[in-house]
Amino acid sequence: MSGVAEISQVEDSVRELLVDVLGVDAEQAAEMESDTPLFGALPELDSMAVAGLLTEMEDRLEIMIDDEDVDGELFETFGSLVEFTAGKLEEGA
Amino acid sequence: MRHLTYSWADRDEQLLTCGPDGAEQRILFVPPLFDEMNRVRRTLVEAMRILGDTGISSTLPDLPGCNESQAKLEDQSLEDWRDAITAAAKAIDATQTFSVRGGALIDDGPALPTIRLSPAKGKSLLNMLVRTRIVGDKEAGVTTTAEALRTEAENGSVELAGHNISALMWNGLETAEIPDGSDAALLKPADVDGSALWLRAEPQHDPAMAAGLAEMLAKGSAAS
Incomplete structure (x- = not known):
């Protein structure tokens, strides 16, 4: 998973998740860039929301996430979440 | 809006009920489980009010160990909850059920026509x-x-x-699949002008979703 088109697809799925799961405003999600902070910056994102987001990611993207991966750091920025998701999709491919 | 009760395991559990006495259609809402229930309760109750205004009765039960219940949550299993829902359906002589998320895991006891909104697997709920x-x-x-x-x-x-x-609840959730309900109608949030309120960190109210739900349920009950 290195093509530009593929990464932008992953970005779109992650944006969709943030909107659907957290109720983030669609415009706000569209403006997110890889260094946009998430955890600690989005009031919607508490520990329960992190758990919900991961579980919904598994269901929608058909990936498996180990509990060891579950970490606030993963949600530090929009970019870190996209990178994690792309990695998981690649593992499953 | 009135409070009835159903009896289960020697306790009276609450049945929040809306709509006229003697209504022909009596819908039992089977709530989502754990936190998800708190997050959608307001929107569900709003849908019940709208249904009541159109002459349809609906009831939202407390699961034993949840909400106003005096029972302890750690004493409950999914089987207990399935039995409790069956008892609640009997108490109001329900004509159909409407389950949300994890509610779909325990809605099959009364064997009534059912509508399910975004049914959730037990394993996903446990993971969360x-x-x-x-x-x-x-x-x-x-x-x-x-x-x-x-x-x-x-x-x-x-x-x-x-x-x-x-451990009983843990194991139950781990293996719980949505019961086979080939005649169960499936709804997604988009079908009722709504969104996945149950996933929101802050409980939100969605009046459009409440109206959409009420409309869909009224149609469903009219068809049955």
Whole structure:
């Protein structure tokens, strides 16, 4: 998973998740860039929301996430979440 | 809006009911489980009010161990909840059920026509509970594993996201599949002008979704 088109697809799925799961405003999600902070910056994102987001990611993207991966750091920025998701999709491919 | 009760395991549990006495259509709402119930309760109750205004009766029961119930959550299993829903359906002589998320795991006891909104697998609900605990602990600098939590449950009960879960509940969730309901109608949030309110960190109210739900349920009950 290195093509530009593929990464932008992953970005779109992650944006969709943030909107659907957290109720983030669609415009706000569209403006997110890889260094946009998430955890600690989005009031919607508490520990329960992190758990919900991961579980919904598994269901929608058909990936498996180990509990060891579950970490606030993963949600530090929009970019870190996209990178994690792309990695998981690649593992499953 | 009135409070009726149903009796289960020697206790009276609440049945929040809306709509005229003697209504021909009596819908039993089977609520989502754990935190998800709190997050959609307001929108569900609003849908019940709208249904009541159109002459349809609907009832939202407390599951034993939840909401106003005096029973302990750690004493409950999914089987208990299925039985409780069956008892609640009997108490109001329900003509159909409407289940939301994890409610679909326990809605098959009364064997009535059913509509399900975004049914959730037990395993997903359990993962969410376990992860909430793991992430919360991690923030506090404590490393917790799912195995350790499971062992704790087996030794009595384990607190997950504010809920005391017994080993029986843990195992039940781990293996629970949505019961076969080939005639169950499936709804997605988009079908009722809504969104996945049950996933929101802050409970939100969605009047459009309440109206959409009421409309869909009224249609469903008219067809049955």
